[in-house]
Amino acid sequence: MNIIAIDLGKFNSMVCFFDSETNESTTQLIKSERGYLRTVLKNIRADLIVMEACCASGWVHDLCQELGLATLVCSTHEDAWRWRNVKRKTDKDDAIKLARLAWCNELKPTHVPTIEMREYRGLVKHRKKLVGRDNQLKNSIRSIFANRGIPITRGRQTWFTGREFLEQQRKPLIDCSMEELWRGELDQYLTELDQVNDLLKQVEKKLDAIAKSDPRVQRVMQIDGVGRITAEAIVTAIDDAKRFESARQVSAYAGLVPRQYQSGETDRRGRITKRGPRLLRTMLVECAWCSLRYNQWSRVTYERIHGGKRVRRKKAAVAVARKILVMAWAMLRDETDYDPSRLLPDTSTAA
DSSP: OEEEEEEOOSSEEEEEEEETTTTEEEEEEEEOOHHHHHHHHHTSOOSEEEEEOSTTHHHHHHHHHHTTOOEEEEOTTSGGGOOSSOSOOOHHHHHHHHHHHHHTTOOOBOOOOOHHHHHHHHHHHHHHHHHHHHHHHHHHHHHHHHTTTOOOOOGGGGGTTTHHHHHHHOOOGGGOOGGGHHHHHHHHHHHHHHHHHHHHHHHHHHHHHHHHHOHHHHHHTTSTTOOHHHHHHHHHHHSSGGGOOSHHHHHHHTTOSEEEEEETTEEEEEEEOOOSOHHHHHHHHHHHHHHTTTOHHHHHHHHHHHTTOGGGHHHHHHHHHHHHHHHHHHHHHHTOOOOGGGTSOOOOOOO
């Protein structure tokens, strides 16, 4: 069996050619370019192409499928792919180990989304980055005035009714004296803030159009307290709902299950693992807090778990986030609509 293991890099990739019959391997450094890799793969015979999951594995997987090559994209979070006790780690060692683990069938395959879903997921992440930059700029503007004891409008009105005052304080940096350099900084911050807001509007418009034409997003939005942004994060992260066999699997994928340490009679549960998509986990927890105002079963679950103790409120919010994810996954898997009556306990009294 001829196995080709590729340790993908940003500019160069290390390729290991492994022959399972002779147990011999050779390595070659190649450019991480589509055309170059296509030439390499077309001129060799391979029974399996294996690579680790990373940013570049998507297009490499598509290229291998296009050439009709059997491909395995593996998860590097498994125990077989740990480098805790080694004293040397190189790209060559990584590629050789990847090939040998594939031969021993010790690698767990991971899901590779379609190119459309990868692009959709990328746009959702891009929106999150723009929102983060928007918040950074606003905080920087506030700090300019706070550091000089100048009061400005508080809250969201700073950027609406209070914008006129900000415009009066700005000044081109080239025209500022040494004592007025902060006005030049303010001018550049406001300019960038306007640019970010314009870009954010374009992204929101495109995402809104995609969401309206995607029945999966519309189905998840049926859940009380779940808006378009959270629904997009769920749909793009889950992709194919049938790839998860249970609610625990999808919860573990999002990193919303507790860590476990078990030895002998000791069985201790810790904090959540926080493995998997950070954006999905962040959006779910934010949605959980917001859903307490709109969703009755979320409020009931939240109050039941924290039991009136302040120290358990964050744990309760995470539990609600997990339930929202599991509910959305079940709806996507079964293609069913949201039914809140099935979530609340039956309080009717028997006749």
